[in-house]
Amino acid sequence: MNVEQAAGNSATNGxxxxxxxxxxEQQILAVAEQVFATNSYQATSMDDIAHRVGLSKPMLYEYFGSKEGLLVACVERARRELLDATTEAAAGAAGDSAQLLHDCLLAFFxxxxxxxxxxxxxxxxxAIPVATVNTxxxxxxxxxxxxxxxxxxxSRPELDQVRLEAFAESIIGACERLAMWREKRPEITAEHATQHLMALISPSLMPQA
Incomplete structure (x- = not known):
């Protein structure tokens, strides 16, 4: 059963x-996330989401205030889910710090x-020109x-804060680009992407003499 069917059943039961x-709220966010991801923000209407959830549009506005507010709530939820996935990987990993980073990257992909x-x-x-969403x-x-x-x-306690931040920013940027690249290369698994990125950054994890 997909999200929309589940929402429809809940609406009937509601x-x-x-x-x-x-x-x-979670039901609305699940449906809205699906619609935003499929149709884009600009092409999505509150009427469409309200209909799929089985609520009136005024009730939808009561929950989230606006379409922008609904999108922000969806992004916030996705951000929490991503943080949960990566921090759980870090907490559950065994081994050295390089292994921890490997497992977090794998969790991201x-x-x-x-x-x-x-x-x-x-x-x-x-690309949405909405300040709160970009924030x-x-x-x-x-x-x-x-x-x-x-x-x-x-891994590298001797690195100063600026170098650590620069490395971390570069890794996160690489993660985003690799995730997008994988959409064009479906044969590249999450494990493959992690191996490629670790091959690139592993030399930076080795303490310098």
Whole structure:
């Protein structure tokens, strides 16, 4: 059963039983994420989302205030999911700091596979001229950069903060480009992408004499 079918069933049941607000919000976000990722922000209307969720448009505005507010909430949720995936990988990894970084990179690429709609939302909405959305997108990059910098610091404690930040920013940029490249090269698995990137950055993880 896909998201839209589930939302339709919930809407039917909702006539008999009112959903808690938090559960309803998650239902709306799931449908909106799918629609935004498929149709783009500009081509999506609040009427369309309201219809698919089974709510009136005024009720949708009551929850999120505007289409922009709904998109921001979708991006925020995708950002939390990405952070959860990468920090869980770091917490569960065994071995040295290079292995930790490897596992976090692998988690990022698997996230783009397993959460295709979330990834499409994070990637495709970068061109939207909406300040709050761009702020959320940049916050996503910053959270991943901070996590990467901490892992790099464990490998190279002698590096100064500026060099750590520069390395981390470069790795996150490379992750985004590789994830986009993989869309044109479906034979490249998450594991392959991780191996390619680790081959590039591994020399920088070795302490300098």
């Amino acid at each position: 006539r008999r039983k009112r959903l808690p607000r938090a559960e309803r 698997r996230f783009s596979d397993d959460h295709a709609q979330s990834w499409a939302l994070l990637r495709n909405e970068a 959320e997108l940049e916050a996503t990059r910053e959270q991943q950069t901070e996590l990467t910098a901490r892992l790099l610091e464990a």
